[in-house]
Amino acid sequence: MFRHLFITFVLLFGCVWPVAAQEKQVPQSKVQIDLSFAPVVKSAAPSVVNVYAIKIAAQRQSVFNDPFFDRFFGQDSPFFEQRPRKSQSLGSGVIVDRSGIILTNHHVVEGAQDIRISLADGQEFHTELVLADEKTDLAVLKVKNPPADGFVELPFATDESLEVGDLVLAIGNPFGVGQTVTSGIVSALARTGVGVSDFQFFIQTDAAINPGNSGGALVNMRGELVGINTAIYSRSGGSNGIGFAIPSSMAKFIATAGINGGEIVRPWLGARLQAVSSDLAAGLLLGPPRGALITDVYPGGPAEIAGLQSGDVILEVDGRRIEDPGAFEYRFSTQPIGDQVQLYVARGGDAIEINLPLIPLDASLDGDQLMLQQAGRFSGAYVADIGPAAIEEFGLPYNFSGVIIKALADNSPAQRLGLREGDIILALNGTEIRDVRQLEKIVQQRVNSWRLTVRRGNQVINSFVSG
Template identity: 55%
Template sequence: MSLRSLVFSCVALVVVAGAGSLALAPWNGAPPAVAQAPQADAPIEQRAIPQSDAEIKLSFAPIVEAVSPSVVNVYATRIEQQTVSPFANDPFFSRFFGDRYFQSRPRESRSLGSGVIVDAAGVILTNRHVIEGATDVRIALSDGREYAVDIVIEDEQTDLAVLRVRDGGDATFPAISFADSDHLLVGDLVLAIGNPFGVGQTVTSGIVSALARTGVEATDYEFFIQTDAAINPGNSGGALVDMAGRLVGINTAIYSQSGGSVGIGFAIPANMARLVAEAGVNGGEIVRPWFGAKMQPVSSDIAASLGMMAPHGAMITEVAPSGPAERAGFQSGDVILSVDGFRVDDPSAFNFRLATRTLGESAKLERLRSGATETIDFLVEAAPQPADSAIASISANSRFAGVTVRQLDPALAEAKGMPYDAVGVLVTAVQPGSPAEAMGLRVDDVLLSLNDTEITDAATFSQIASQRVRTWQIILQREGRVSRAIVSG
């Protein structure tokens, strides 16, 4: 059985019923006093194990007392459709009786997770899967206060979300400070704080079991901290803190066959979480660096053919035309070994390292080419924004009214797993209740042809889709498959 088949997101427990800069200062009050405890980012030779009975009796209580007010419970309510008949999914009954006999009715579903206050104005960081699809979200602080919150950011690429207290008045919230997760070492002590199984705020202790774990969740940035601190359903979005009481990660997943903790939990590193939190505090969108190349891991056979002592690194397989990687001189076959001195073991590690770099700055990329290594100064930049002419919305009296599309470009094609030279327009929005929705168009559909005219750009699509015709012959790509359809005009 594969690792991925045994990994369950720490999904919130479900019960079915009918602008400014990020505050990185410590909490209000004195920092936790841990007797002679070295900083978590201290050199390894300064990290000592207990040497006496007095040191063994040291308690985590000061850390917990300082940190726990920053960890909240997150309650998300969503409305789901429930089919009344138990035979609704039976193809035999569906075929002979039709959908009219299997009506659905709305039901209210509540999920429970955790969150971390990252700004004193009431900004909370949690997992996206905790609040996904929610129609109402509330938080409860450790002192019992409850607040309604607005969802500011839902970032599918990292499975993180940012919430903001809706009516906090003049209240100041106890914000946690971020640690530099790059300073973590395997064996460092950590505490996990959250609300497992809805029993209330709970603290568990453990160590950092591993770093840079991949294959855990289907996110774009797989680079997880592994810990043996007990993490269970309901802990999602909670805090993983170091011995200085700083946030080192957001608890997000567990490895389990039963759904309970078996001592293998995973957290999103603080350096990634901080970028999402800062975007939420500033009220803006997340803009990430773009490298402009596709990569693959370096296998043992590839390493041997390249004369490498051991397989590691990210090998470039395709370079986007006129993209940042091409302008920096990268070619197919190059192997990236490190970013700013941090070793790169695979493409996931490279993506994480680049994503946590600041736009406009220079990163040092160590490259292997033709048996020789060299360091390249790479300018970290975002993907180019689409021109106004690359976006089209249809509002005319047409079957396509209510749809918004964007012309494919190399950056967008890469993000959607398509070749760099892919052509067509990508559906980015479909207005609810619109003719386009009634026709069956979905977000991420790629429209390739309308009435035997190839769609190469947004202008062509807009011109044709605004027409009134008797019949539409549509060729589109959905989830990697090309389909043809004929619909009335």
């Protein structure tokens, strides 16, 4: 009877010992879910590194190292001296080129004087920072002395076929415990409002992402890089099943810039956008509210050259659906300079196609720049006309005119006056300032006092100072 049961078991379930010898495969159906992710991990894990960012800051410490003296004399006394204080942040990175080009998060390496990486097998290398882009929260490192045979690189996903529900793996170094792999699914795509970077367009996943995972890899079941893990949504600081990754198309754009010399050149639109509400959609003869509504166009900018107008709604970029301005900014900013993109636009109830040239913002359009000298209280300020670059950076009206402070000489009269880099001088003694040449003439006047109107961030500050 026992023999009969054994034969029946083998016929129904197959022999148990050959299964262990079979080569593992990526799960491709529910029936195969008991198989292993190990093949994907084996191909991707060697390309994921630990990143050690060492920061050294000066700190005043008592020479006596005694709390009584610290409280009695205070830190301004001669009994205190500057001593270096070393701190270290820990994150992850991804090798994206055999020569030793590594992608990580900007916040992992920000302010670091020494950045090292270690491979999964324990090898350690010194790196140099070749590109840091706070706008995308991405940075590019390069190994200083790579081995002759190079590194194992992780390929970027070749298409944007990622869908909600797809299986993904997150690989990194959470809490500094060592390389760790977690699995999950894509919970959402094109997620906005995360507040991690200027380009709000993230992959959301429930694969466990914890502190230390930042800069690590999010890979698909083909072992391709689909995202750079960058943030978690958690009140406790640990994974609650909501993590975010920067899509591979943005990561590849930054990596390419790093490989090509470290300069990021993004295309310039020359137009202002806003989201489409239900009321606006009805007034613009649209269906469901979606797209990016153009509210203003810069004269002579790429948008005007292409024929875009205020009131147009951009619905697609190169055939990819646009839900909101954030989605457009992401699609547009990752396009290569020198080409063009095809826009599908709604205008007055009609649908039209527009080819938009991909050209950078020309710095020569910013006008004059000069250092104010022999200018009394304003000497030592390096000022420039407000041009397209400043208008875009500070969100100013396209017809705005004024002068921006680009830099201040150390301990100069302008610095002691309280002026700051980025201040926009709007008026002096009631006279509106239009350009640097006008400012240069006015500040050389001999007056008893100055009434200064400055825009600082979103504030307009009025102050009186002696001449």
